[in-house]
Amino acid sequence: MIEFKMPSLGADMEAATLVEWFKQPGDRVERGDIIALVETQKGAIEIEVFNEGVIGEQRVQPGRKVPVGTVLATILSPAKEPPSRPAATTTEAIEPKAPERRVSIGETPALAAPPRLRITPAARRRSADLGISPERLSPGPDGIIGLEQVPSGVEREPGLERAPRSRGAGLDLDEMRKAIGAAMVRSHRDIPHYWVVHAIDATPVFEWLEKQNALRPIERRLLYVAPLMRAVALAMKQVPELNGHYEEGVFRPSPAVHMGLATALRGGGLIAPAIRDADSKSVDELMSAIADLVPRARLGRLRSSEMTDGTVTLSNLGEGNADSVFPLIYPPQVAIVGCGAATLRPWIAGDVVAVRRVVHVTLGGDHRVSHGRHAAQFLTRLSELLAHPEAL
Amino acid sequence: MTDAELSDLVARSLYAVAPDIEGEPIDPNKSFRAQFEIDSIDFLNFVISLHQATGVEILERDYPDLQTLSGAVAFLRQRLP
Numbered sequence: 318m319i320e321f322k323m324p325s326l327g328a329d330m331e332a333a334t335l336v337e338w339f340k341q342p343g344d345r346v347e348r349g350d351i352i353a354l355v356e357t358q359k360g361a362i363e364i365e366v367f368n369e370g371v372i373g374e375q376r377v378q379p380g381r382k383v384p385v386g387t388v389l390a391t392i393l394s395p396a397k398e399p400p401s402r403p404a405a406t407t408t409e410a411i412e413p414k415a416p417e418r419r420v421s422i423g424e425t426p427a428l429a430a431p432p433r434l435r436i437t438p439a440a441r442r443r444s445a446d447l448g449i450s451p452e453r454l455s456p457g458p459d460g461i462i463g464l465e466q467v468p469s470g471v472e473r474e475p476g477l478e479r480a481p482r483s484r485g486a487g488l489d490l491d492e493m494r495k496a497i498g499a500a501m502v503r504s505h506r507d508i509p510h511y512w513v514v515h516a517i518d519a520t521p522v523f524e525w526l527e528k529q530n531a532l533r534p535i536e537r538r539l540l541y542v543a544p545l546m547r548a549v550a551l552a553m554k555q556v557p558e559l560n561g562h563y564e565e566g567v568f569r570p571s572p573a574v575h576m577g578l579a580t581a582l583r584g585g586g587l588i589a590p591a592i593r594d595a596d597s598k599s600v601d602e603l604m605s606a607i608a609d610l611v612p613r614a615r616l617g618r619l620r621s622s623e624m625t626d627g628t629v630t631l632s633n634l635g636e637g638n639a640d641s642v643f644p645l646i647y648p649p650q651v652a653i654v655g656c657g658a659a660t661l662r663p664w665i666a667g668d669v670v671a672v673r674r675v676v677h678v679t680l681g682g683d684h685r686v687s688h689g690r691h692a693a694q695f696l697t698r699l700s701e702l703l704a705h706p707e708a709l
Numbered sequence: 710m711t712d713a714e715l716s717d718l719v720a721r722s723l724y725a726v727a728p729d730i731e732g733e734p735i736d737p738n739k740s741f742r743a744q745f746e747i748d749s750i751d752f753l754n755f756v757i758s759l760h761q762a763t764g765v766e767i768l769e770r771d772y773p774d775l776q777t778l779s780g781a782v783a784f785l786r787q788r789l790p
Contacts, residue, residue, distance in 0.1 A: 461732055530769050535760045538769070540749050583729060583746045611750045615729055635748060 319368050319392040323377075325385045326357055326624040327496065333357040334382040335389065344372045346392065351620065353389065358489065358496035360588070360617025362624060370395050436462035490586045497587055504645045509684040512643050513692035517700045518666075519545075519659045519676045525706040541659065542578075542633050543604035547709045548702040549631055549654050550574045550595040556695045558687035559652035559680070560629045568651065568686045573597070577627030577647065578607065580614045589647055590619050591627035600709055634658055641677035651683040710789060712782055718762055719781045723747075726754035737779040763789060 323333060333355040340352040351363045352372070373391035377383055436454070454462045504510075522544050530538045553560045553574045561570040576595035580588050590613075592598070592606045613619055632644045633656045642655035657677040664673035678699060680692040702709060710718070716737075723741060724731040730745050741747040747755070756775060760767050765788045767775070774784045 457734065527769070535757050535767055538753065540753060542749070581746070581748070583727075608750060608754060611748075612726065612728075612754065615727070637742075 318373065318394070319370065320388045321352075321366060321368075321390045321392050323355070323383055323385050323387045323389055324364065324621055324625070326362055326621055327500065330357055330385060330496070332382055332384045333362075335377050335379050336361060337379055338375060338390075339363075340366075340372050342372050342375060345395070346370060346372060358492040360489075360493070360614075360619065363618065363620045365621050366392065368392055490582065490584055493582075493586045493588070500647060501645050504648050508646050508648065508651075510646065510681055511684055511689060511692070512679050512681045513689050513696060514641060514643075514677055514679045515693075515696035515700065516662075516675050516677050517696075517703055518664055518673045519703055520674045522703055522706045523659070523674050537601070539600060539604050540607070542607060542635075543600050544706050544709050545633060545656065545703075546576060546578070546592075546595060546603050546607070546631055547598070547600045548699055548706075550576055550598075551702055551709070552695050552698040553629055554596050555698050556687075556691050558691045559682060559695055561651060561686075562628065562649040563651050563683060563686055564649045571628040573628070575626045575628045577630035577650070578610065579630055579632035579644070580611050582615055588614050588619075589627060589630045589632075590614050590623040591625075593622070593626055629653065632656070641679060643679055644681055646681055646683055651686045653681045655679040655681065710785075712786065715782045715785050715789075716778060719759065719778055719785070722755055722758040722762060725758050726751050735778045737782075738777055740776045741778075742776065759785070765789060 323335075326333070334357075336354040336356050338353050340346055340350070346352060346366050347369050348367055350366050352366045353364045354361055355364055356362075370392040371394075373393045375390045377387065377389045383389075454466050456462050457466050519541075522541065526539055526541060526544070533539070557570040558568075560574055561568060563569075573594050574596040575591045575593045577589035577591045580590065582588065590610055592603065592610060595603060595606075598606065610619075610623070627647070627650060629650055630644075630647050630653045632642060632653060634642055636658055638658040640660065641657040644653045644655040646653045655678070657679075659674045659676040661672055662675040663670050664675060665671075666673065678696060680695055682688070682692050720735055723735070723745075727745060727747065733745065735741075736744055741752070741755070752772070752775075756767050756772065759765070759775070759781065763785060765785060771784065775781045
């Protein structure tokens with residue numbers, strides 16, 4: 318029998334609320350099956366199982382908030398007989414040890430049917446952020462409460478509890494900002510960072526993309542981030558000191574590159590879910606993975622492995638943004654790659670000055686594991702790879 | 710299709726790729742990026758959705774015309790038979 322426990326989905330997660338079981342006692346499960354949905358500071362996360370077997374007993378009921386490590390269910394080995402359904406009395410959840418702060422999660426607001434209020438998800442979220450009960454807002458001319466109808470000021474109504482969160486919303490930006498804040502405090506305190514920046518001529522990538530996209534049906538068009546991620550993953554392979562996890566004084570390099578992609582959420586908040594095996598995916602496969610991942614991240618529907626598997630992070634500011642960025646490493650990772658916007662710049666090509674599309678790439682590293690020389694190796698390799706996008 | 714129907718279609722396509730802004734009123738002349746932080750991935754998914762809903766071919770050079778609700782409606786009106 319295996320005890321299936323509430324996993325830790327990030328350095329700063331202490332507890333999470335079980336929202337829903339997708340598998341019931343007696344159901345067969347295989348490695349990678351999604352068996353439950355939990356709500357964390359970083360949104361609703363689908364929890365995968367890592368063993369094969371048959372669900373035995375569910376020890377935690379939906380709506381319960383439990384600490385990391387709490388046994389959620391038992392999984393019996395596949396050979397065993399499926400169990401009978403457990404009696405309700407045996408499914409008492411373990412109460413969180415610390416008193417709950419602010420959000421009352423225990424009363425399963427998610428599963429009760431609330432009166433149907435015509436309010437957009439974004440407006441509901443902002444009103445919750447501001448501590449304003451949506452019932453107190455007046456709908457707009459179309460009868461719907463939108464962002465326009467929520468005061469944009471920061472004044473919080475005194476004495477009002479935060480609105481209970483609906484299941485579909487998944488994200489609590491306020492909680493997420495706290496979680497990111499805590500992770501960054503830890504990063505800044507514990508990791509002796511260094512940064513090395515390199516200007517790279519990315520013109521060949523943009524020319525290649527334009528040609529490719531002119532030939533491709535719309536569903537198969539590529540964005541710049543896809544070849545960029547491919548090149549970063551390949552360059553990472555050359556410098557193992559930048560790719561892996563540092564925990565309890567030991568660095569464990571990772572044979573594969575699982576690339577976290579820093580993703581901004583509307584209304585603030587940031588999340589860096591990972592694309593597994595980015596180094597062995599083609600540019601097209603990476604494009605599909607990114608197009609799938611980013612909207613799910615924004616909706617707060619990520620899988621547990623996507624939250625924890627990243628071995629390095631890519632933060633690409635994107636077009637129309639600032640020139641360069643010096644990001645902090647997301648622990649327990651040991652490096653982060655920050656790309657500024659690719660903008661037209663004067664560039665020395667041979668002995669003439671040419672107009673080229675230039676991107677400033679920063680490698681932030683952990684001095685306990687790597688040094689400027691490793692960063693320079695990575696950036697030089699990246700520059701070579703981006704010069705020949707057709708070979709990526 | 711009337712402009713009102715086209716406008717509905719564009720709005721539905723936008724909500725489909727960014728469900729977290731579903732039902733938000735859209736300022737017809739303000740860019741989706743400025744209003745809703747629509748980034749390049751959202752925008753590509755939006756263009757794909759418009760193409761799938763209408764069958765209209767959309768090239769990369771058409772993208773600037775599709776940054777606003779009014780621009781997208783005008784573009785589709787011109788291209789649809």
